[in-house]
C-alpha cells in the first residue's frame with residue numbers, strides 16, 4: 001500500500017515536471033535573427049519567435065568584454081511583440097527591435113527574452129565608418145529540404161568565411177510560406193543567423209497564397225495560386241530596412257557597407273518593376289561608395305530550363321549600364337551562371353566599365369542548365385549546391401564560389 005502511494009506520487013511529480021518543461025520550451029526564444037539595417041555602423045535589427053505569449057519581450061545589450069564584466073553595464077530595451085497565425089492556424093509570437101545609437105566598429109554582446117527565459121549571450125560587431133576590407137557570403141535559392149540539404153551548405157560557408165560581415169540571400173528561402181518550412185530554414189541557419197546579420201530579397205516562393213473565404217485558391221491543375229505580394233511571414237520573421245519605395249518595406253532597400261552600396265530589390269511584381277527602376281536609378285545616382293552591388297530574385301540572363309527573364313533585363317539592365325553596377329546577384333533558375341563583364345548585353349574587356357551577372361543556387365532543387373547565353377557566360381553549371389564569398393580590398397573585389405563540399409568552383413577579380 002505504502003509502495004503504491006509512493007509510486008502514484010512519483011508519477012504525478014513526473015507529469016507535472018513534463019508540463020513545466022513544455023511550457024518552458026514554448027517561451028524559449030527561437031529563430032533569433034540579426035538583420036542588416038540601413039546604417040550598419042550604428043544600428044542592427046533583431047527578431048525572434050516564441051511559441052507562447054510572453055508578458056515581457058526585451059533585449060539586453062552591452063559592449064563585449066573578455067570576461068563577464070559586461071554584465072555590469074547592460075542596457076535593457078523593450079521589443080515589440082505581435083501575434084502570428086500560421087498556415088496550420090497555430091498562434092505564435094514574433095518579437096522585433098531595431099537597436100540604434102550603437103558605436104561603429106564595436107563588438108556587442110546581447111540576449112533576447114524578457115520573462116524568466118532568456119537566450120544565451122550572443123556577440124556581433126558593427127561596421128566600420130572607413131572603407132576597410134571586408135567580405136560577405138551570398139546564397140542563391142535554398143528553398144527546398146532546408147534541414148536535410150541546406151544545413152551543410154551553411155556550415156561549410158561558415159567554415160570558409162567565419163568573418164563574413166553578413167549573409168545575403170536573393171530569395172526563395174523556402175518553397176511554400178508554411179511554418180514547417182520556415183522552421184527548417186531557421187534550423188539550417190542556427191546558430192549562424194543569430195550572430196551573422198542577414199540581408200534578404202524575396203523570391204516568387206516567398207509570395208502569399210491567394211485565398212477565398214479562408215481557403216487557398218487552386219488552379220485547374222490543383223496548383224496553389226499566389227498573389228504578387230510577399231507573404232506576411234517575411235515581415236514577421238525579419239526586421240529589414242524600410243528605405244525603399246512605399247509598399248516595399250523590408251523587401252526593397254539599400255545599405256552601405258565599408259565602401260560598397262548594396263541594393264536589394266523585390267522583383268516579384270512585374271507591374272512595379274518600372275517604378276522600382278526609377279528608384280534604383282536614384283539610389284545609384286546618389287552612391288558615393290567605390291562599389292555597387294544589386295541583388296534580386298529573377299535573373300537578367302537565365303541559367304536554367306528554357307527560361308528567359310526579359311522583364312528584369314529590359315527594365316533594370318539600362319540602369320545597371322548607366323551606373324556601371326559592378327555585380328548583380330540573382331537566383332531563381334536552380335543552376336549556376338556567371339557572365340563575363342558586360343555592357344549593353346555585350347562582352348567587354350575586364351578593365352572596361354561594365355557589370356558581371358551571377359545566378360546561383362544553394363539548395364538541392366536543380367533545373368537543366370540553359371545554353372541560350374553561353375556566349376556571354378564565363379562559367380555555367382548544374383547539379384551543384386553553392387555559396388559565394390565576395391571580398392573587397394581597397395580597389396579590388398575578389399569573388400569565389402564554393403561547392404557544398406568545399407571545393408573552389410568559380411573565381412574572378414575586379415579591379416578599379
Ligand SMILES: [Fe+2]
Pocket residue numbers: 141172203204205297331332333
Ligand atoms: Fe524562384
